[in-house]
Amino acid sequence: MPDPDPSRPPEPPQHEEPAQHETVSNGPFWLMVFGIVVASFSVMIYQQSTVQRSIVVPDFNGLEQQGAGIFSANCSGCHGENAAGSGNGPTLIHRYYEPGLHGDSTFYDAITHGATGHHWNYGDMPPVDNLKNEEIAAIVAYIRKLQTANGIHWQ
Numbered sequence: 001m002p003d004p005d006p007s008r009p010p011e012p013p014q015h016e017e018p019a020q021h022e023t024v025s026n027g028p029f030w031l032m033v034f035g036i037v038v039a040s041f042s043v044m045i046y047q048q049s050t051v052q053r054s055i056v057v058p059d060f061n062g063l064e065q066q067g068a069g070i071f072s073a074n075c076s077g078c079h080g081e082n083a084a085g086s087g088n089g090p091t092l093i094h095r096y097y098e099p100g101l102h103g104d105s106t107f108y109d110a111i112t113h114g115a116t117g118h119h120w121n122y123g124d125m126p127p128v129d130n131l132k133n134e135e136i137a138a139i140v141a142y143i144r145k146l147q148t149a150n151g152i153h154w155q
């Protein structure tokens with residue numbers, strides 16, 4: 001084995017640089033995507049459970065039919081068509097409004113004096129002051145029929 005040339009400068013020491021990982025972690029990005037997906041689903045579920053529901057519409061008798069017309073003209077702007085709920089007010093086809101919890105007098109009170117919001121987050125209901133008692137009775141008959149057809153019973 002020949003002698004190494006003594007005039008040759010010694011090899012510079014080889015530094016083993018730790019490999020630099022230039023790639024930035026994708027973790028925060030995917031976390032954000034996940035967050036957005038979860039948030040959108042929550043909004044969808046929230047809206048389905050509190051704002052609107054699909055309503056079975058039964059056959060109405062004369063009084064109920066009359067109530068439907070009065071409801072449509074005075075209430076559906078907030079409570080939705082078929083009382084299914086809207087962005088302005090809750091569905092009335094809900095167990096909160098079954099006759100045992102909100103008896104018929106609740107309707108007369110809410111219509112005559114307005115109602116302080118307490119079950120949902122829509123705020124208060126203003127009085128609807130142009131309705132006669134017979135018209136309110138027709139609305140109640142209509143709502144009770146809708147409730148029964150959708151499984152909301154006295155409990």
Ligand code: HEC
Pocket residue numbers: 071074075076077078079088089090102106107110111115116117118119120121122123124125126128131139
């Ligand atoms: C301007 C919107 C609006 C209109 C119009 C409206 N409501 Fe309401 N209604 C509400 C809101 C908001 C509530 C309160 C919900 C809560 O408890 O958070 C409410 C509550 C009620 C309640 C429950 C009251 C209670 O004591 O909990 C009944 C019954 C009711 N409305 C019936 C009607 C009927 C019938 C009409 C039409 C004659 C009508 N509403 C018109 C928005 C409205």
